[in-house]
Amino acid sequence: MSSVTTGLPYADRFPAIVTALPGQGVPWLRELREGAFARFARLGLPTTRVERWKYTNLNPLTKATFEPALRNGQAIPSEALADVLPAETAAHRLVFANGAFRGDLSQVGRLPDGVTLESLGAALARGADALAPLLEHAARSADNPFFALNTALMADGCVLRIGRGVAVEEPIHLVFVAAGGDGAPAYHPRNLILAERDSRAVLFESHVDAGGGTYWSNPVTQVTVEDGAALEHYKFQEEGPDAFHIALTAVEIAARGRYDSFVLTSGGRLSRQEIEAVLDGERSECRLIGGYLARGRQHIDNTTEIVHAKPHTTSKEIYKGVLDEQARAVFQGRIVVEKDAQKTDGHQLNRTLLLSDHAEIDTKPELEIYADDVKCSHGATAGELEESALFYLRARGLDESAARRMLIEAFLADLGEDLPHAAARAALERRVSDWLTAI
C-alpha cells in the first residue's frame, strides 16, 4: 500500500502490550482492541501522499521508538508534576500522568446530582458495558489510523456524563502531564463526554510537560451534545519541545445543541489537532476558535471538518496564529453542507502572522455544499507585521520589540473577545504574553 510507511509503532509488540491494559478480560473490549489494531496495521501511518496529510510529514514520528506508558505514569513522583499544573481552575480537576489517572493529584469537588465523572481506566476495569456503543461508534473516523491506534491501546482517560437538565457552574478540568524521561513514552487517552438534554457545562483540557524529552500523546475525545445542551470546551496544548501530540476531537451535536470549542496550541515539536463536528440536529450550533503560536522548528497542524447535516444549523470558525523563525503551520478547514441542510450558516476565517521569512503556513479552506439555500463564506490571509503600524508606535516612543509585541497581541486580540468564559480569556492572555516574552 502506497500510504503505509515502515516502522509502524508497536507492530510486533501489540499482543504483549495489550494484555496489560485495563479490562482486557472483558470479551467485547478485547475484540474491540484487536479489531482496531488490525485496522491500524492495515491503514498504516499516512504519508504526505494522503490528501488530508499533505502538509504534515510524519517521518519524525516514525523515527522514534516509543514505549507504552501506563506503568510509567503511575510511578512519576507527585512533586515533579504538581509544579506544572495549570492554575486557572481549581474546583474539579482530573490529572493524568503519561496518560494514567492520578487520584493523588486529582481533586473533584462536589458535583451536582446527575453528574458522573470517573477515569476510563476504572470504568474499563469494571467492564462497563454501557461504554461499548460509544467506543465503537465514530464511524466517520473509521479510516483514521490514529483513532484506530487509540482504540487498540486506550488505557485511561475521562468519562464524564452531565445529566439531563443539569448545569455545572465550575469548569471541569482535565490535565494531561507528560514526563518523557528515559525511553519515549506513548499514551493514548480516550475521553468520553456526554452532555445530556438541556445540560450545561464547561470543560478545560490542558496538556503540559513536566520532564522534557521525547514522548507521544495521542488523545481521542468524543463529545456528544444532546438536544438543547451546551458545552464549552477549552483546550491548551503546551507539550514539551520534543513532544508529538496528535489529537482527534469528534463531536456530535443534536437539535438546538451548542458546542463552543477553543484550542490554543503552543507546544510540541509536531502537533496535529483534528476536530470533526457534526451538526446533526436542527438549529444546532458550533463555534471553533483556534490559536497557534510556533517558533523554532515547530510544526502545528489544525485540521477541522464541520458537517452541517440538518437544516438551520450554524457554524463559525476562526483560526489565527503567529509563526516565527522556521515554524510551520497547517490549517485545513472543511465545511460540508449536506443536501437536507437548508438555511445553513457557515463562516470560516484563517489568518496567520509571519514574523520571519522562513516561517510557513499552508492553508486550505474547503467548502462542499450540496444544499442550495445556504450562507457560507471563508477567507484566509497570511502576512507580516505592517511597517506603517510599527513606525507609528515607535514614533510615539515604544521601542521596536515593545511595538512588535503590541501589534502581535492586537492581531490575536479577537480570539479572546468571543470566549464566553473569563478564566479561558485570562488563560489565553497569559499564554500569549508568555510566548511573546521570548520575541
Next chain:
Amino acid sequence: MLEVKNLHVTVDGKPILKGLDLSVGAGEVHAIMGPNGSGKSTLAYVLAGRDGYEVTEGSILYQGRDLLELSPEERARDGIFLAFQYPVEIPGVATTSFLKTAVNAVRKHRGEPELDAMEFMKLMREKRNLLGIGEEMLRRSLNVGFSGGEKKRTEVLQMALLDPKLAVLDETDSGLDIDALKVVADGVNALRSPDRSMVLITHYQRLLNYIVPDRVHVLAGGRIAKSGGKELALQLEKEGYGAFVAKAAESAGAAA
C-alpha cells in the same frame, strides 16, 4: 533647536530632497508650504526617522546632537513628535493603553516617575477635554472607526500628552471642515510655549489663519525656494506655487 543643512534624501533610489536648509529656534513656529510632491511629507518622515528614507548628504542637528544617529523611538523620547498626515489604524490596540505605554516610555527616558492608571486617567481627562474628545472614543481601537477629524484631534491629544520639544505637524489641516480645524488649531495654539518649537507642514494657507507662524518657507523641487514672514503665506494663496515650481525645475535643469 533644529538645524537642517544641505539635506539630500532619496526614497526607493529616487531623490526627493535636494539640499534643504532649515533652522528653527526654540519656541518658534515655522510653516513649510509647498505643492504636492515637493517633499513635504518626506521631510516630516526623515525628522521622525522612518525606514526607507535615506539621507545621502547633509546633516540634521537637534538640540546640538546628530539626529540621524537616533532610532524613531529615541527621537520620540527625546522630544520629537510627528503628527501623522494619515494616522495608522491599528485594530486590537486599545487607544488608552497605547497612550499610557507611550507616555510612560517618554517619562521613563526623562527620568520622571511612570504614571499609574489613576494618574494617567487624570492627565488624560485634562488633555482630552481641551480637544473635545469623548471618553468613548478612547475606548475604541487606535484610530479604528475614527473620522478624519477625530484622527487629527487624537494626534494633537497625543502631542499634548507626550509634551514634545519639537512638534512636526504633517498636513494636520487636511480633511478637516472649518469647525474641526478650529478645534485642532485651538489645541495646537494651547501647546505653544517658549520651549516648544513647531514645524507645520501644509498645502493650504487656511491653517495659518488659525495658527500664526513666525516664519513661512516654500518648499519646491526638494529645496526651500523662499522664506519669509507670515505674509508670504497670503502671497502664495493669491499667486499659487506656479512660479516656484517653474524656477525649481529650471535650477534642477541647470544643475543637471
